[in-house]
Amino acid sequence: MCANVNIPARPRRASLRTQIAVVFGLLVIVLGLLLSTLLSDMLRQHLQKQAGVSLELAARNAAKMLANGLQDRSREVQVLSQSTPLWAHGLQSPMVHQAMARSQAIHPHSLWIGVADLDGVVRAATGDMLLGQSVKERPWFSQGLRGVHVGDVHPAKLLAKLLPPSASGEPQRFVDFSAPIVRDGQTVGVLAIHGSWDWTREVIESLLPPWAAERQLQLFIFDSQGQVIYAPQGQTEAYRASGQRLPGLPSGTSVGAVAWQDGQSYLTAQAHVSAQGPASSLGWYVVAREPLALAFAEARRAQGIAIGVGLAVALLGAAIAWLAARRISMDLYALAKAAHEIGAGTAGASIVPSHSSREVQILSSALDRMTRRLLAHSHEMEETVRQRTQELQRANQALEMQARSDPLTGLLNRRGLEGQFDFAIALARRSGRPLSLLTVDVDHFKRVNDTHGHGAGDQVLQGLARTLQQRLRRSDVAARIGGEEFVALLPDTGLKEAQATADALRLAVAAQEYPQVGHITISLGVSALRGGDEDGASALLQRADAALYQAKGEGRNRVCVQA
Numbered sequence: 001m002c003a004n005v006n007i008p009a010r011p012r013r014a015s016l017r018t019q020i021a022v023v024f025g026l027l028v029i030v031l032g033l034l035l036s037t038l039l040s041d042m043l044r045q046h047l048q049k050q051a052g053v054s055l056e057l058a059a060r061n062a063a064k065m066l067a068n069g070l071q072d073r074s075r076e077v078q079v080l081s082q083s084t085p086l087w088a089h090g091l092q093s094p095m096v097h098q099a100m101a102r103s104q105a106i107h108p109h110s111l112w113i114g115v116a117d118l119d120g121v122v123r124a125a126t127g128d129m130l131l132g133q134s135v136k137e138r139p140w141f142s143q144g145l146r147g148v149h150v151g152d153v154h155p156a157k158l159l160a161k162l163l164p165p166s167a168s169g170e171p172q173r174f175v176d177f178s179a180p181i182v183r184d185g186q187t188v189g190v191l192a193i194h195g196s197w198d199w200t201r202e203v204i205e206s207l208l209p210p211w212a213a214e215r216q217l218q219l220f221i222f223d224s225q226g227q228v229i230y231a232p233q234g235q236t237e238a239y240r241a242s243g244q245r246l247p248g249l250p251s252g253t254s255v256g257a258v259a260w261q262d263g264q265s266y267l268t269a270q271a272h273v274s275a276q277g278p279a280s281s282l283g284w285y286v287v288a289r290e291p292l293a294l295a296f297a298e299a300r301r302a303q304g305i306a307i308g309v310g311l312a313v314a315l316l317g318a319a320i321a322w323l324a325a326r327r328i329s330m331d332l333y334a335l336a337k338a339a340h341e342i343g344a345g346t347a348g349a350s351i352v353p354s355h356s357s358r359e360v361q362i363l364s365s366a367l368d369r370m371t372r373r374l375l376a377h378s379h380e381m382e383e384t385v386r387q388r389t390q391e392l393q394r395a396n397q398a399l400e401m402q403a404r405s406d407p408l409t410g411l412l413n414r415r416g417l418e419g420q421f422d423f424a425i426a427l428a429r430r431s432g433r434p435l436s437l438l439t440v441d442v443d444h445f446k447r448v449n450d451t452h453g454h455g456a457g458d459q460v461l462q463g464l465a466r467t468l469q470q471r472l473r474r475s476d477v478a479a480r481i482g483g484e485e486f487v488a489l490l491p492d493t494g495l496k497e498a499q500a501t502a503d504a505l506r507l508a509v510a511a512q513e514y515p516q517v518g519h520i521t522i523s524l525g526v527s528a529l530r531g532g533d534e535d536g537a538s539a540l541l542q543r544a545d546a547a548l549y550q551a552k553g554e555g556r557n558r559v560c561v562q563a
Helices: 014-081 094-106 139-146 198-207 236-241 297-321 328-343 358-404 414-431 445-452 454-471 495-511 537-553
Strands: 110-117 122-125 173-183 186-196 218-222 228-230 255-259 265-272 285-291 435-442 477-482 485-491 522-528 559-562
Touching: 014 094, 014 173, 014 186, 014 198, 014 218, 014 255, 014 265, 014 285, 014 414, 094 110, 094 122, 094 477, 139 173, 139 186, 186 198, 198 218, 198 228, 228 236, 297 358, 414 435, 414 477, 414 485, 414 537, 435 445, 435 454, 435 495, 435 537, 445 454, 454 477, 454 485, 454 495, 485 495, 495 522, 495 559, 522 537, 537 559
Parallel strands: 522 559
Antiparallel strands: 110 122, 110 186, 173 186, 218 228, 218 285, 255 265, 265 285, 435 485, 435 522, 477 485
């Protein structure tokens, strides 16, 4: 844009004006570059820090999901091994086979579930794999005799020829979960679950943000010895062969630029997989990495824009300075002082337009606009980072909700029930009020699936869930904990009231007719919280399960109580 400028006549001593204009022009250029460099560097550091925060958040979320998964599976094997009714008829009873099949159906990554006696001979197993073979030398057996055990990742040995390759194409690898089977106070065997390592791949892939492929964001897992035990795209063995170890970050930091074994530098963040219990303390680390060129690309673009704008404004200021002739030193001092305050981060500091002459006024206004533009651009970048952080938080909240609810019925799942369970027990003990628990199981549900198909079975489960929601109070908590098994937690409800509620539910379900199935029945077990502090969620659930097994044993379609 051009403007008409009234240039005064050349004074007699033009050399002085020329000297002042040259000096002033150089100072304006230096000032503009100083401001643009300072602000662009601040903006670059801020964006790089936000990139590191996003990467660290991805690593921490993955570590948390892995820790929770290990704890859930170790708790499952502990509950099954301590279920007295399950082992009442021996290690090879039909009830044992049904429990193992149900557990494998709920957790498809449990590729093998087996029971070994005290001599290490497999007495029962899913798919009858390893039946009759000795596992006495396997670490999970010896450790499982002593208590709940979670084994580190290892390749398949006895099961290598019996199982298909993993989904990634790599050899099958397992994480072992085992616990002693206790009956009448005596250890009679070991229950073991071999969980497929493919479970880890699904957890990692589910946590990757939508922009992960574009920015080449990758997640790795290293064991306590620093060996890589998971790499994306089935490259675990390739990374192990290349000698890749756990990247070392500066002391006291969890994010930094690190050179990897392939010779490239990556923005790297790591998070420790914190143990949720003694058995699941494996010392793993989740490491997230992103190429530096992509991680800091946005910061470099912003820095380039800021420097370009600053340089353009500086050149404009130099051109205007060439026309300055009077009171230039005073205006220059004011501009330099303002620039110093802005560089020092003084609150409220700004470049105030000068009105001593048109040329200096244009220069000071241009610098003011430049500063505002750079600050506005910085605010826009901060807002963009804030919005992306909120999107990531909402995505994590959605994942957390999915992890705590059953997708078929809309009720809480086992994980979601645990928090409600602990809170209800703590409240009941503090207030001295009663608390009861119902366990519900659909009678002959397998027959429904086999005869009418799984679609009809799903309708039965959804209908039962609706009946529970309609018949129970708003303060009661209903959950589906697996297959056709449901649980109802009844605060402020004594044993007799709970029994009456259970019988009302049984009659309501029996009276309901389904289009394809017709009428179904349910069996219910009832238990109540005892007064002692030693009585907790596990004991309450075990008594309710025992009552449920009693109801099934006595012919089903009935309510049994264990106080």
